[in-house]
Amino acid sequence: MKRIPLSALIGLFITSLFLLSAIFADFLAPYGVAEVVGDVWEPASDRFLLGTDSIGRDLLSRMIYGGQVTIFVALTATALSFSLGTSLALIAVVVGGWFDMALSRFIDLIMSIPTLIFALVVLSVVPANLVTLILVMGLLDVTRVYRLARAVAVDINVMDYVEAARLRGEQTVWIVFREILPNALSPLVAELGLRFIFMVLFLSTLSFLGLGIQPPAADWGGIVKENKEGLIYGISAALIPAIAIAALAISVNLVADWVLSKTTSLKGGRNG
Amino acid sequence: MPRHLVKLVAQRIALGILLLFASSVLIFAGTQILPGDVAQSILGQSATPEALANLRKELGLNEPAISRYLSWLGGVLQGDLGTALSNGASITDSILKRLDNTLFLAFWAALFSVPLSIFLGLISVLYRNKWPDRLISAVSLSTISVPEFIIGYVILFVLAVQLQWLPSVSLITNDMGFFEKLGAILMPVIVLTFVVMAHMMRMTRAAILNVMESAYIETAELKGLSAFNVIFSHAFPNAISPIVNVVMLNLAYLVVGVVVVEVVFVYPGMGQYLVDHVSKRDIPVVQSAGLIFASVYITMNMLADIIAIVANPRLRHPK
Numbered sequence: 001m002k003r004i005p006l007s008a009l010i011g012l013f014i015t016s017l018f019l020l021s022a023i024f025a026d027f028l029a030p031y032g033v034a035e036v037v038g039d040v041w042e043p044a045s046d047r048f049l050l051g052t053d054s055i056g057r058d059l060l061s062r063m064i065y066g067g068q069v070t071i072f073v074a075l076t077a078t079a080l081s082f083s084l085g086t087s088l089a090l091i092a093v094v095v096g097g098w099f100d101m102a103l104s105r106f107i108d109l110i111m112s113i114p115t116l117i118f119a120l121v122v123l124s125v126v127p128a129n130l131v132t133l134i135l136v137m138g139l140l141d142v143t144r145v146y147r148l149a150r151a152v153a154v155d156i157n158v159m160d161y162v163e164a165a166r167l168r169g170e171q172t173v174w175i176v177f178r179e180i181l182p183n184a185l186s187p188l189v190a191e192l193g194l195r196f197i198f199m200v201l202f203l204s205t206l207s208f209l210g211l212g213i214q215p216p217a218a219d220w221g222g223i224v225k226e227n228k229e230g231l232i233y234g235i236s237a238a239l240i241p242a243i244a245i246a247a248l249a250i251s252v253n254l255v256a257d258w259v260l261s262k263t264t265s266l267k268g269g270r271n272g
Numbered sequence: 273m274p275r276h277l278v279k280l281v282a283q284r285i286a287l288g289i290l291l292l293f294a295s296s297v298l299i300f301a302g303t304q305i306l307p308g309d310v311a312q313s314i315l316g317q318s319a320t321p322e323a324l325a326n327l328r329k330e331l332g333l334n335e336p337a338i339s340r341y342l343s344w345l346g347g348v349l350q351g352d353l354g355t356a357l358s359n360g361a362s363i364t365d366s367i368l369k370r371l372d373n374t375l376f377l378a379f380w381a382a383l384f385s386v387p388l389s390i391f392l393g394l395i396s397v398l399y400r401n402k403w404p405d406r407l408i409s410a411v412s413l414s415t416i417s418v419p420e421f422i423i424g425y426v427i428l429f430v431l432a433v434q435l436q437w438l439p440s441v442s443l444i445t446n447d448m449g450f451f452e453k454l455g456a457i458l459m460p461v462i463v464l465t466f467v468v469m470a471h472m473m474r475m476t477r478a479a480i481l482n483v484m485e486s487a488y489i490e491t492a493e494l495k496g497l498s499a500f501n502v503i504f505s506h507a508f509p510n511a512i513s514p515i516v517n518v519v520m521l522n523l524a525y526l527v528v529g530v531v532v533v534e535v536v537f538v539y540p541g542m543g544q545y546l547v548d549h550v551s552k553r554d555i556p557v558v559q560s561a562g563l564i565f566a567s568v569y570i571t572m573n574m575l576a577d578i579i580a581i582v583a584n585p586r587l588r589h590p591k
Contacts, residue, residue, distance in 0.1 A: 112291045112573070113298060113566040114528040117546075121302045124550040124558040201419045205532055208421045209547050224425065231429050239429060242422040249417035 004258070011254030018248050022068040029061040034216040041227075041235045050240055054226050059237055062218050063244060069219040071248075073134055074199035080138030081199075082192060085145025090176045090184075092146075093153040104150065111143045116205065123211050133212060137202055141195060148191050152184045159183075186259070193256030197249045204245055220245050280581050288574035295566045296348070300341045302562075303555050330357070331555070344559070353560040358552050363560050366545065371564070374534070374541035377457050378526050381464035386519055389469040393476025393515075397484070398503055409477075412470035420529050424463045424536035431459060460537045467529045468522040475518040479511040486510075513583035520576030524569045531565070 004012075021028055030049075031037050035057060042052040050059040092100040110118070119136055126132045156162065157180065165179050204221030206212035213219040218226075220241035227238035311319075311327040327333075333340075347354060353363035396405040415423060431438045438459050483489065484507055492506045531543030538544070546561040 109291065109294050109298065112570050113295050113562075114525075114569050116528050116531060117562050117565045117569075118299075118302060120531075120546060120550045121299055121558055121562040124553055124555055125303045197417070205419045205421060208419070209532070209535060210551055211547075221419070221421075224421065228425065231425060231433060234433050236429065238425055242418065242425065245422060246414065246418045250414065253413070253417060 007254045008258035011251040011258070014247060014251035015255060018067060018071065018244075018251075021064055022071045025064045025068040029058075029064045031058040031061040033057075033062060033065040033218060035061075041230055041233075041237060051237060053223070053237055054230060059223075059240065062223055063220070063240060066218040066220050066223050066241065067244065069213055069217060070200060070203060070221075070245075073130065073137070073203050073213075073219070074196055077134045077138040077141065077199045077203075078192065078196045080134065081141035081145050081195065082188075084138070085142040086149045086181070086184075086188065087176075088142070089146045089149035090153050090180055091172070093150060093157050094172050094175050094180070103146075107143045107146050110140075111147075115140050115202070119202075119206065120209075120211070123206070128211065128214050130213075133203070133206070137199060137206075141199065141202075145191070145195065149184065149188060152187050153180050156180050156183050190256050190260035193252050193259065197252050197256075200245060200248060204241075277581065281578055284574060284577050284581065288570060291570050291574075292567055295570060296345060296563055297341070299559055299562050299566060300344065303559060304337055327357075348560070348563065354556045356549070356554055356557045358549065358554045358557075363557055366557075367542065367560065367564065370540060370542050370545050373539065374530055374543065376453070377460055377464070377534070377539065377541060378523075378530055380454070380457060381461045381468070381526060381530075382523055384461055385465040385469050385472065385522075388465065389472035390476050390515065390519075392469070393473045393480065394503060394508070396473070396477050397480045397507075398499060400481070408473065412473055415466050415470045420463070420467050420532040421536050423466050424460075424533055427459060427463050427466070428536070431462075457539070460533050460539055463533050463536070464526060464529055467533070468526055471525070472518055472522045476511075476515050479514040479518070480507050482514075483507045483511045513580060516583060517576050517580045520572055520579060524572035524576070527565055527568050527572070 036055060037058050038048060038052040038056045040052065040054060040056050042048055042056070044051045048058050048060065050063065053059050053062060088103060092103045119140055122136050123132075126136065162175060162179050165175050170179075203212055203219060204224070207219050207221030208225050210225065213222050215222065215226075223241040224238045227235070230237050231239075311324050311331060311333060315323055315327060344354070351364060353367065355361065356363055356366070392408055396408045399405045438455075480503065484503075489502060489506055492502045497506075530541065531546060533539070534541045534543035535547055542561060542564065546558065546565070549557040549561070
């Protein structure tokens with residue numbers, strides 16, 4: 001095991017801080033998520049470490065609970081898109097023929113429409129709640145996971161050990177989960193980080209547009225939306241969730257980069 | 273143009289047209305995925321039966337989905353997008369007014385971002401692994417890591433609030449002069465430039481570095497040409513085809529970035545129109561605006577592929 005580079009360590013550290021504060025939100029947050037405790041847009045003080053928001057709620061508490069929602073939704077949607085995208089891709093590669101063809105063309109078709117636009121179209125009819133949001137985000141992202149997983153699996157599918165398993169008479173399920181998946185895992189894990197960031201950015205954008213998490217619950221994008229008017233008076237409350245999103249995205253990126261550099265030969269990198 | 277090249281281009285155009293139709297099916301189907309009734313989800317649980325029946329009639333929900341799709345598509349092909357549920361106005365008229373504004377914004381954003389990102393890409397190749405390259409890639413990595421609206425608010429906070437150089441909203445009206453309009457959209461243009469520049473610049477850098485590995489670059493270096501000369505007269509011309517492709521793909525991406533940036537700056541364009549009507553659950557408007565965004569995106573992607581085909585010397589001069 002080589003030494004972990006400094007950048008990846010920093011990334012791991014900040015990512016775990018965010019995860020811990022999401023898990024222990026109930027213990028860490030000084031006030032309730034929808035509790036009005038002070039004046040409008042009070043500056044930072046001993047009582048309110050980050051000041052208060054547009055209707056006098058404690059910004060630090062909202063940031064902590066907002067982080068919990070953001071991370072939970074992004075993780076669940078990533079898990080959905082990953083499990084579905086990877087299984088579809090591996091089955092398509094192993095089964096091959098018209099099934100692979102039809103599925104791949106269908107995925108191409110969905111990708112020909114920008115994700116945000118398609119999400120807006122669907123969100124105009126489905127009721128706005130956590131479940132539909134996770135489903136819409138997760139299902140739309142299946143396309144990209146499918147593309148990558150298929151590309152990786154196609155290479156593995158022609159390896160001798162897969163051929164050997166076939167000649168042994170193993171079932172499709174065995175070949176997918178015991179022969180191909182373990183060998184496709186490392187590039188997929190690196191991609192997992194990038195998809196998670198994409199989900200965080202996507203959820204924040206939807207909430208900012210008022211179509212994601214509905215008030216009084218909050219996520220980071222929603223907190224930007226609630227406090228954006230303050231910017232014009234020089235109140236920087238809206239920029240705090242912005243910093244949190246950027247910090248989370250960059251630290252996950254640093255970790256993903258490190259994982260990727262360890263598996264770069266599979267991605268065809270030139271400096272690996 | 274050789275015959276097989278014409279064939280390749282024709283095939284790509286045919287695929288593009290097919291995709292346009294398929295995407296219209298998908299967008300239509302996207303609003304029908306609920307097992308229940310669209311009218312119910314628009315009006316909510318407390319709706320009276322009369323109101324529900326009226327809305328169903330207005331949306332044509334009593335007819336089967338296929339005939340509704342065909343009559344919608346027929347209207348679209350004749351330039352009639354139907355009427356908005358929320359105010360009964362003609363969607364075609366509303367969209368025409370706003371499409372101009374959006375294209376105006378996207379055009380200027382493209383005009384700024386394309387030369388700038390190619391220039392920065394060249395700079396970072398020229399100073400590869402030295403501080404200018406590291407600085408450019410650090411800045412571009414951080415702009416990729418935050419959503420568009422945040423770049424928007426950071427720039428708004430700095431330029432409009434702290435420095436007070438520019439107004440914080442981009443209101444635009446028809447009686448404004450050309451330069452007045454240009455001043456009004458300056459800030460959204462800066463934001464959009466940041467949004468697409470990072471990716472374009474990184475791909476430009478990668479494309480040129482890829483060419484730099486070739487034997488003829490080594491020859492040029494061994495001839496004693498300066499680094500500047502090698503990159504500009506030998507590497508850049510050969511990297512043009514991938515760069516043009518990247519530029520087109522990012523212009524397609526601009527279409528999506530525009531939606532969010534218009535909301536940030538309260539700019540009266542297509543993006544704002546679409547987002548407003550999603551929360552009003554005005555399905556005819558959402559379908560039409562979604563279809564227009566998707567068509568622009570598909571057309572841009574098609575043009576990118578066609579340019580890549582035509583600009584590829586290996587396809588132009590087959591053995």
